[in-house]
Amino acid sequence: MLPSSAQKKAAAPAIEVSRLRCGYSGKEVLSGVSFSVGSGEFIGILGPNGAGKSTLVLALSGIVPASGGRIEILGTGVERLSLRERARRMAVIAQESDMRFPFSCREVVEMGRYPHRQRWRMETQGDAEAVEKALSLTDTARLGERPISAVSGGERQRVLMAKSLAQQTPIIVLDEATSAMDVHRKLQIFKVLDKLNREENLTVLAVSHDINLAALFCRRMVFLKDGLIEADGPTEEVLTEQVLEKIYETRVVVREIEAARKKQVFFLP
């Protein structure tokens, strides 16, 4: 399922960020961020509001240019990747979409095939299969012909997720993608990603402020605060009261839930 160009670089880390600085119109949001994501990792990027999480996603997608430092995706610097080539390596599942026009849910999912399609070529067998697979993984096949503007918020986010899965990239980034969903759906989406991560070696980078959801699935966590990395390491090592109290500046209790062998966090006033 990896594209051939990416396969050659399988030895290189999926994402390599070194001393990244960037921001908007003079205001620096990220001031020297470095981390490396290995192929097949399931990693959470967390932190309070304004820490620079969304900016990091925009920088990874090349929308906000870096003013310093470097980003490499599967061994190639983003500045040397064409937009389409990057879209074949990394998909971003967005938080919300304000679709102006009544495209059907299936048509939105088909848009995920854009980076793979030639301009005048019709849809190939591979395109159709990728779309079917994405629809069934996200349980959106029955929405098929309904306009995206007429489905509920949670359904729309699953369609957007299906669109990104149809991109069939080796890396997927979630940009707060589950924030509008109820608990049941959130878990369902993360379970799908967990399955793809384990079975197909998909690299998942979940940017979220839902620390407990991340604690259930991410095997590694990176905490951002004020544009810098505060903590980075395996979830069981980083998710401690000392680390979290420093980042969130409030009392924190971390408990291990025995049934799930996972840690959960409680913030106290």
Added chain:
Amino acid sequence: MSEAAADERTGGLRPRAQVSVLRIALWSGFVIAIVFSAFISSGLGAFKTPYESIVKLWLSPFFPDLASGIDDTVRYIVLHVRLARICLAFLVGCALALAGTVYQGVLLNPLADPFTLGISTGAAFGASIAILLGFGSLHFFGVSALPAAAFAGALLALYLVYLLGSQEGRIQIVTVVLAGIIVSTFLSAMISLIKSLNEESVSTIVFWIMGSLSGKSWAHVMLILPYIIVGGAAICCFTRELDLLGLGDIQAQQLGVNVSRVRFWMLLAASLVTASAVAVSGIIGFVGLVIPHLARLAIGPRHRLLIPAAALCGGLLVLVSDSIARTILPGGEEIPVGVVTAIIGGPFFCFLLLRRKKQLHLQ
């Protein structure tokens, strides 16, 4: 589980097959309506022409001997006056609807069209300047000066609207229409000023403000055809990208679309076809606004189908409107075609607005 999946698939396919039958019916309906209107229209006018000879004239390219018995005046009027004007009306309608569809798709704005963005007024302003300076009918290196001047005016208006309506290189959806209205009002005032500076060209300039196809010939068709073909071909190359722009800038870019480049070329192409239409017809309102919505309701939002559907619909609307404009008053008097499109389009748009606000996505 596989059974359920198979069920889902056939359940998905069956309505699709129905949809495609419906689509074929819809497309042939478009074409038949256009040919039929063109045929009826070629028999209408102050000069009486029996439909019997119209049929013969229409068939004469295939059966040359059919037209042998027909009076030369009738032949001239039908082939060189009426059919030329019918073709031109169709082309102008295509161009305006194409431009409107692209503006709405690129700016994600249901109210964008050549008129509300001020592009039409800009083109008329360019043409008026050319007339005022007296090189309206000149040719430079085989390129006629009038469409070129109109295009320059359209680009000026586009530049101003872009400048006023964007912040840090990103287009603000609400401000861009406000900017269009400001630019349009200002340039209208400039056209009026030019008009009063040069009393002789008043009548020619007035027609730009009102919109009319009076006295146009095959020469005008050939004049604008290349521009519309170039602009239309450019637009057809980018239908997939136009679809993806609907996701918003960030998601389109994350899917690999070079948003700013697509937006630049599409605005340029839409302005080129607008300018070519305005250069021969003046400002005809409502076509570029109403037709894309209508086509989207009929055929869906995918630009691969929407673009041709809107072009055909727009062509049909202007063709019919122009036929009404030139025949409704007795004694060969004409009313401007822009008046007819506004009279048809205005109430129709009100109807859409009141009944189907939700489908139009104006909320």
